[in-house]
Amino acid sequence: MENTLNLQSLESHHNTVREDFSEYVAHLQLHMALQARNLVPTLTQAADSREQLLHQTQAELEKMISRQMR
Template sequence: MDLRSAQTPNDFVHEDISEYVAQLQLHMALQARNLVPTLTKAVDSREQLLQQTQATLEKLASRQAV
């Protein structure tokens, strides 16, 4: 007896839904990759933020009375 032939209609619906959800998750993951900036852009923005923060701290430190 074939395992596939022993399945009920509900099993087929469940498999179809599971397959649809898996394909939807893959599609969403691929779409999300297009929305997220590339790693080099993220590194550049973090580096820029670090430089701005360092410059601000140096300005504040230089203006403090000794």
């Protein structure tokens, strides 16, 4: 009985990790798609203060999201 509970717990944890990883990949794919369409300026394009602020804000949001996934 105890082995069955441990196996179920391990499977549940594995599924949670898989879902978290899938969500992270989805966020990464969205970011890459936006970059590819030039909807989000890259660091080298950040010429004016608005673009720099947008880039900094995006970077901070990505950091927060990646830390929540851990």
